[in-house]
Amino acid sequence: MKIYIPFAIVVLACLIAFQPSQATRYAIGSPSERHLTYSFWPPQSNAEGMYRWSDGESWLRLFGYERVSSFQISIRLIGPVQIRGEETTIRFVHQGEALVEVPSPGTWRTYHLLLPNDAPGWHTPQVLVGGTLTSPMPDDGREVGVAISQVYAQPIAGLHLLAGLEYALFLSLLLGLIWYSTHWLLGPRWGVGSLLCVGGALLLWVRIDPTSSSFWLPPLWGGVLIPIGSIALYQMTNYLISTMQHPLRWLGIGSGVGLVGNLLVYTKQWPILGFIGLVLGAALVTAAIIKQQPQEKPKEIGIHWYIFGLIACLILALGLRSFDLEHLPVGMWRDEARHGLLALRILNNPGYRPIYVAQADIPALLFYMQSWSVALFGTTAFAVRIVPALAGALSALSIAYVAHQIWGGRAALTAALLLATSTWHVWLSRLAFAAVLDPLFSLIGLGLLWRIIVGRVSGRDSIIAGFGAGMALGLSLYTYHPARLMPLAAMLWITLNLGRNWAAWRRALPGIITTAVVALLIVSPLLNYWFTRTQDFNQRVGQVSLLDRTNSEFALTTDLNQNLVRYTLMWHVQGEENARHNIPGTPMLDPLTGFLFLIGLLLLLRKGQAKIGLALFALLGVGLIPGMLSTEAPHAVRTVDAIAPALLIATYAGLRLTTALADQPARLRRSMIxxxxAIIGIINAASYFGHVPYDPRVWKAFHYTNETGMGQAIHDGACAGPAFVPEKFAATEVLRYLATGHEVRAFEPEAPPTQLPPGACLFLAGDSSADLRSHIAQQIGIQPQVGRYFPGSEQPIFWIYRLPQAQ
Known part of the structure; x- marks a missing residue:
C-alpha cells in the first residue's frame, strides 16, 4: 500500500472531524428541531406559535456540539403556575448535575445556560428539562411540565480535543475500510475513487449540516471494528498458511488453545485472554487444515451406519426435547397457554378455522397441530409443548438432509448431532411456540432446492422436487414472523449458486418455477389476510421493529451498530439475557460448536468454497435480519433461522478437520470424534437440565409458576369439588387453560370463604405469609399442605387446603 493512501485517509478524517460547530436556532415544529427534542409531547400551536410540552423527564440533545468544550443554550419556555393552589417549578439538569430549580414562569420567558462539555471523548450534550407535572386542561388526560417554543445554541469556547480525536480515529478506520473493500473487490483505481468521493461527501455533509451528520454518523465503533477485525483475522490466517511448517502439530496446538480459550470465555473466567486464545486457535487450526493435504480422504459412511446414526440423532433429539416436558420449564408462559386455548377453540368449534390469529399475532398452523395433541393428551402443558418438541426433533433430520445434499453422509450426521444437542434449539423446542416449526419446513425446502440448482435432478424429477420445495417453503410462512424472509433466503440460495451459468439456469428453471408457483398457491390465503388486514398482520413486527422511530432516543444507525455488536458477541461471549429463552448471558453456542463455527467461517471464505460459502453466509444473514432490526438484542427466538446455517458452518469445519486427519490412525480419528x-452432548445437556429446573431467574422469567402449579393440580384431580383460587390467578390464561372443564371459583385472600363445600380445595400462592395461611386455616378448619416445591429447593410453588368429601 502506497504511503499517500493512509496519509490521505488521515487528512480527510481530520478535516471532517475538526469542522467548527455552528450556532443553531431551533423553532418547535420546524425541521430544524427534529433531532433536538426527546420525550416531549407532540407539537401544538396557539396564537403565539408552535410549542411542545415536556413530560417531566424530557431532553434537549445538542447534536453537532460534541466537538466544543463549552456552549450557551437559550430556551424560551412557559410553565403552569399555582395549579390547584400549589406553586410549580422547573429545573435543568446537565451531565447528571442539577443546574437550577426555580418557580415556573407564568409567561413566556427565555433562560440562558452556559454549559461545559467535559465528557471524556465523543458525547452528545444533553439538557434535561424537568419540573412539576400538571394537567394542562380539565379534559386533557396528559401530565405535562413546561412548554418550550424556541431553543438557540451557540459554541462559546474552543475545540473539545478528545472528542475530535475520537471522531477522527473513527473516520480514519471507516474511510480505510471503504478504500480496502473497494480496492479488493474492484481494483486500485476504484479504491482511490471511492475514498475521495465518500470523504468529500462526508466533509460537505458535516460542513453544511453538522446536526444531522452527528445524529446519523456518530462514532459507530462496532460498524468499523468488527469488519476490520474480521479482515485482520482472515489476513492472519493467510500469513500462517504461507509460513506454517508441520501443520498437524499446529493443528493440535491450535485446537487446544482455541478450546481452552473458548471455555474461558464461556465460563466468564479471564474472558479477554480466552477470546485471544479462541481467535488465535481458530486461525491456527484453519491454516493447518488448509496446509495439510492428506493422501486420501476418509471413506464415505455406509448406508447402514448412516441410517443408524440418523435414528440415534433423532432419538437423542426427541429425548432432550420431551423429557419431563410437563414440568420443565417449571411454569407455563402466557403465550403457551394462549396457544392452548386457541387450539381448544379450534377443536371444539367447527366454525372457527382461522388463517392468522391477531390475538396471538402469528399464523394459525401451530394451533391446528396443537389441537390434535390437546385432543389426545388433554389440556396439559405437555399437550401444547409436544408439537414444537417433535418439530424440533425432526429438524435434526431436515438439517441432515441439507448437509447431505451439500457435502455427503458424514456431514449429515454431524449436522444432525449438532442440532439435536444444541441448547439454543432444545430450549426453543421445549416451549409451545411456533418458532421451531420454521426451520423444520424451510430446511426441507432449501434442501430440495439445492438438488434442483446443482443438477442432481432434471426433467420430471426436477418438477417433483420443486413441488416438494414449494410445499415446504409455503408452509414455513405459516409458522413464525422470521419465516417471512424465507423467500429472500430461497432467492439468494438460487442466485448465488447459479450465478451467470445460463445453462444451469435453463436446466433448473422448471424446478424453480414449480417451487415458486406451488409456494404462492399455498401461501395465497395468508397473503389475502395480509392485504385485507395489514395492521393486524404487522402488529407485533411493528411493536418491536427498530424501523419505528417514534420513541427512539437516537438514530437508526446507532441502534443497528449496537445490535451488530450484540449479535457478533452472542455466539461466543454474551447470549440472550431473557431467562425464558436462554441461561442469561450464556453464549448461544457451546464451546466446541462455537470453535468449529469460527473455523468454518474462515474456511468458507476461501475461493474454493465460494458458492457454498456465499449461500451459507446469505442464509445466516437472512436469519439474523429479524433480530438486527428489532429491540432486545440478542434475541434467541427472533433469530431462530440463524441456528441451522451456523451449525452447517460448524459442520463444514468438522468435516474438513476429519479430512485433514485422514492419514492418521483410524483409532485416533474415532477417539477424537x-x-x-461427548463434550457437545454433556455441555449442552448440562446447560439445560442442570440449570433450568433450579435457576430462580428462570422461575421468575416464566412468572406464571403459581398458576401453572395450581392448574396442573386441578387438572390432575386434586379437588373432588370446586377449586377456590386467588382472584389474580383465576383470570389468567394459564389457569384457564390448565383447569378447563373443572369448576374454579375466585376469591380474595384477604377475605377468604368461611365455608367450603365437601371435596373442595383452596389454593394460595407459594410466597403467601404464614399469618395468612394460619388465618385461612382457622376460618375453614383445615391445615394447608405444600402442593409442590420448586425443583431442588424448599420453596413452595403453591399451598393447598383440601376438604374431605361428604360421606
Missing part, C-alpha cells in the same frame, strides 16, 4: 461428541 467420540470425545467431541
Amino acid at each position: 467420540s470425545v467431541g461428541v
